Amino acid sequence: MTRRERYEAHQRRRSLVIASVSSVTVVAALYFLVPLTPGWSKVQQSFFNGDTLVKTFPKLLEAFRINVMIFLWSAPAIAVLGLLIALARDAKSPALFPLRIFGAAFTDIFRGVPVILTVYLIGFGIPGLGLPRPWNSPYIWGSLALILTYSAYVAEIFRSGIDSVHHSQRAAALSLGLSERQVMRDVVLPQAIRNVVPSQMNMLIALQKDVSLLSFIGPVEIFRQAGVFKSLLANFTPYVGAAIIFLIVTIPATRYADHLMARQMRERR
Amino acid sequence: MPKLELQGVVKRFGDRTVCDGINLTVDEGQMVCLIGASGSGKSTLLRCINLLEPIEDGAIFLDGEDISIPGLNPQSVRARIGIVFQSFNLFPHMTALENVMLAPRRVRGLTRTELQPEVEALFARFGLADRMHNYPDQLSGGQQQRVAIVRALAMQPEVMLFDEITSALDPQLVGEVLDVLLMLKKQGMTMVMATHEMGFAREAADKICFLDSGRIIEEGPPEAVFDHPSHQTTQAFLARALK
Numbered sequence: 036m037t038r039r040e041r042y043e044a045h046q047r048r049r050s051l052v053i054a055s056v057s058s059v060t061v062v063a064a065l066y067f068l069v070p071l072t073p074g075w076s077k078v079q080q081s082f083f084n085g086d087t088l089v090k091t092f093p094k095l096l097e098a099f100r101i102n103v104m105i106f107l108w109s110a111p112a113i114a115v116l117g118l119l120i121a122l123a124r125d126a127k128s129p130a131l132f133p134l135r136i137f138g139a140a141f142t143d144i145f146r147g148v149p150v151i152l153t154v155y156l157i158g159f160g161i162p163g164l165g166l167p168r169p170w171n172s173p174y175i176w177g178s179l180a181l182i183l184t185y186s187a188y189v190a191e192i193f194r195s196g197i198d199s200v201h202h203s204q205r206a207a208a209l210s211l212g213l214s215e216r217q218v219m220r221d222v223v224l225p226q227a228i229r230n231v232v233p234s235q236m237n238m239l240i241a242l243q244k245d246v247s248l249l250s251f252i253g254p255v256e257i258f259r260q261a262g263v264f265k266s267l268l269a270n271f272t273p274y275v276g277a278a279i280i281f282l283i284v285t286i287p288a289t290r291y292a293d294h295l296m297a298r299q300m301r302e303r304r
Numbered sequence: 305m306p307k308l309e310l311q312g313v314v315k316r317f318g319d320r321t322v323c324d325g326i327n328l329t330v331d332e333g334q335m336v337c338l339i340g341a342s343g344s345g346k347s348t349l350l351r352c353i354n355l356l357e358p359i360e361d362g363a364i365f366l367d368g369e370d371i372s373i374p375g376l377n378p379q380s381v382r383a384r385i386g387i388v389f390q391s392f393n394l395f396p397h398m399t400a401l402e403n404v405m406l407a408p409r410r411v412r413g414l415t416r417t418e419l420q421p422e423v424e425a426l427f428a429r430f431g432l433a434d435r436m437h438n439y440p441d442q443l444s445g446g447q448q449q450r451v452a453i454v455r456a457l458a459m460q461p462e463v464m465l466f467d468e469i470t471s472a473l474d475p476q477l478v479g480e481v482l483d484v485l486l487m488l489k490k491q492g493m494t495m496v497m498a499t500h501e502m503g504f505a506r507e508a509a510d511k512i513c514f515l516d517s518g519r520i521i522e523e524g525p526p527e528a529v530f531d532h533p534s535h536q537t538t539q540a541f542l543a544r545a546l547k
Contacts, residue, residue, distance in 0.1 A: 211382065225397045
């Protein structure tokens with residue numbers, strides 16, 4: 036071992052010891068101090084009730100399938116619409132000017148209104164037109180509300196991706212005789228989309244959680260199901276159960292997005 | 305009739321005049337080297353010829369046909385004039401082969417299968433046969449630049465423009481790229497290049513143009529410009545460049 040390696044090994048051991056001691060201290064403080072609070076036994080009973088958790092968990096899991104379903108048909112629609120909006124906003128031909136205005140208005144409106152409001156307005160408003168079954172389903176209009184809102188955000192991310200492709204790439208493609216459209220499709224977009232994959236992963240994670248907002252207009256998905264159990268059992272533990280189920284999905288997804296992001300940073304350097 | 309002719313070409317960026325009335329004729333099969341300090345307008349001039357930059361005034365003729373008419377669709381012109389850039393500008397998401405095939409497929413309307421023999425021959429000719437399936441980041445600078453040249457040649461251009469194509473290369477890689485240019489010259493390609501490689505320009509060029517502040521202030525055969533520069537600015541530049 037060289038002198039330098041000995042020094043670094045020593046530093047590593049030291050960091051490890053400090054990190055362990057401080058972690059143990061914090062956890063121990065929480066473990067011993069929180070139960071001393073006056074309301075702890077009540078909170079423990081109503082939020083962390085093992086029996087209730089075991090009893091309600093399978094039903095919650097089943098309700099979560101609805102979240103997954105809504106997520107699975109909304110996500111591709113968002114990707115397509117988001118990309119179209121991004122392209123509309125970058126349209127250069129004067130004939131497409133209305134499209135540009137529409138794209139700008141679309142992103143402004145749907146980024147500017149809280150998701151829950153859009154869900155209410157579309158989810159209650161459109162079925163209110165007296166559409167026949169199945170066209171009055173909250174699944175359809177709730178999903179549409181999510182699709183519109185998320186497309187606005189996703190479009191902006193795609194646009195930043197398009198901007199991130201160096202203009203020399205465009206020049207090189209144009210110089211070969213390609214048309215503007217071909218340059219976009221063959222050269223700019225493939226690179227742009229790859230550049231924004233990590234950011235779009237984060238949008239997917241956010242979408243997965245926001246699917247729960249549809250519970251306000253009808254669908255009995257996991258959040259609504261937990262609410263039903265809460266009323267039935269007079270206990271908040273089902274909400275904790277629902278949170279656990281979300282975390283099981285979102286933590287790996289978040290880690291993966293971070294991993295992609297870190298890899299991209301390394302490649303850029 | 306000259307292959308390429310520039311008459312009083314003016315290019316401005318805002319109120320900065322980059323090309324200030326440039327006249328230039330290039331005959332079929334000629335190699336013209338543009339020399340001059342950085343910022344003298346060499347690169348911009350090449351980009352104007354390829355219609356990547358619209359010109360403010362003057363005209364550019366290819367085979368006697370005005371290609372600088374405002375509003376003219378630049379695509380057909382660009383297909384006839386190839387350009388290679390200092391920074392290679394290969395498409396990083398495509399292999400060398402895909403880089404080369406993209407434009408012929410899209411613009412010449414050929415399929416991969418139809419292109420295969422022609423493109424493979426090009427790769428082989430420039431010593432890149434075993435590099436066809438590599439991505440740009442798996443290639444050295446010299447290899448990347450040769451792929452960029454092949455990519456431009458695959459469009460079967462009538463004129464090739466080279467914009468300081470060796471400036472971003474490590475010194476030991478410059479030779480392999482310059483050799484490619486000599487090959488092209490032997491085959492009769494009409495070429496205009498902006499370069500800082502004075503030795504190469506002197507050996508290979510048919511004509512040297514010295515640019516200063518957007519004007520060609522001296523032009524002629526290499527011996528004349530290098531050995532007996534008439535203009536004081538040229539003398540000063542060459543004294544520095546050849547030291």
